[in-house]
Amino acid sequence: MSNDLIWQQNSNDSGNADNLATIALWWSELTGKEVVWQQRLLSADLDLGDLDWQPQKFDEKLILAAPAIRGITLYWRNQNMDERNITPSKLLLNATKQKLYIFPQSQSQVVISVSLPVTVYQKLNLLNPQIAATIKDGQGIILLRDATEKVEVTVTLSQPQITQLLDRLKTTDN
Numbered sequence: 001m002s003n004d005l006i007w008q009q010n011s012n013d014s015g016n017a018d019n020l021a022t023i024a025l026w027w028s029e030l031t032g033k034e035v036v037w038q039q040r041l042l043s044a045d046l047d048l049g050d051l052d053w054q055p056q057k058f059d060e061k062l063i064l065a066a067p068a069i070r071g072i073t074l075y076w077r078n079q080n081m082d083e084r085n086i087t088p089s090k091l092l093l094n095a096t097k098q099k100l101y102i103f104p105q106s107q108s109q110v111v112i113s114v115s116l117p118v119t120v121y122q123k124l125n126l127l128n129p130q131i132a133a134t135i136k137d138g139q140g141i142i143l144l145r146d147a148t149e150k151v152e153v154t155v156t157l158s159q160p161q162i163t164q165l166l167d168r169l170k171t172t173d174n
Contacts, residue, residue: 003094003095004093004094004095005092005093005095006019006092006093007090007091008090009072009088009105019091019093020069022093023093023100024068024069026093026095027068027100028069030114030116031065031067032065033064034063034116034117035114035115035116036055036059036060036061036114036116037061037062037113037114038059038112039059039112040053040111040113041109041110042108042109048092048111051111061117062079063078063079064076064077065077065078066083072088073086073087073088074087074088074102086102087105088102088105089104089108091103098115099114100113100114100115102114124149124153126146126149126153127146127148128146129145129146130143130144130146130147131143138158138159140158140162140165141155141156141157142155142157143155
């Protein structure tokens with residue numbers, strides 16, 4: 001089952017009005033929240049899934065004030081700026097990713113993505129690190145050092161986290 005809600009201008013789909021109402025509710029609930037505003041160019045041979053949504057220098061983070069849909073037009077402000085608006089030809093809300101894709105009526109080659117920021121974790125892959133561990137003042141301290149990568153990671157664990165780690169280390173992956 002798809003988590004995408006689609007509203008399209010001049011659509012005869014029986015759920016079109018309900019989808020717009022749901023999208024309008026989602027949009028209005030962004031009041032006071034920080035969002036990531038991204039704009040990408042579409043071409044005839046690309047679909048939405050082919051676009052690169054990795055952060056780019058022209059992407060913005062902003063706090064929406066007074067987001068609303070009146071008629072079919074999306075309205076919002078960013079802190080002290082004047083009200084802005086976009087009239088879409090199509091809206092696509094991905095409820096799972098909490099991301100709204102706006103296809104502006106005035107620019108058919110553009111798609112705008114408005115989403116709640118996601119945490120991007122920096123991933124380290126340490127192969128064969130040196131390991132040191134101790135318990136001090138009831139906390140576990142693990143030191144991982146990888147001379148090849150020139151990385152040192154210190155992990156401090158509470159007593160419940162130590163217990164959780166030991167329990168996970170006891171289970172086997174079959």
